[in-house]
Amino acid sequence: MGDHWEQLLDLSVDEAGAEERLQEVRNWLRTNGWTKADPDACKVYFETRPADAFGPRTGDCYAFVAKRDLYHAGDGAGGPVCRRCGTELPLMSVISRISDWDQGGAEPLLTCTECSWTALLGDWKISSCMAVAHLASLTTPGRTSPTR
């Protein structure tokens, strides 16, 4: 048993365009009844952004995040894969550094054990277990807002 939420990540937007895309998506969701403004909704996950409550078409809340961040797939267990040579680093060998980043530290810089390619974790192939995005919409279906 554990927490459950849905994550919608926009991997096509970069940091410079994230805030504008956030406004476009949030306005579209509100205009079409998927969300409504609710500053007290869903502050559990992202204190820096006001969350929206689900609109008349749904039943809970969304949170929007416009900054580079790490998102876990939940069920994946693959390690980061080198974009130069395809070597997969064992997930357990980097998990403490990922955890440090997840707790507010800096994004880890990883070096491939086979070809010495070095890049930030989010630039490795990591889709088997996580994603890095500049814009996300997070929902918690079935969870009641703490203020309700």
Ligand SMILES: [Zn+2]
């Ligand atoms: Zn490599």
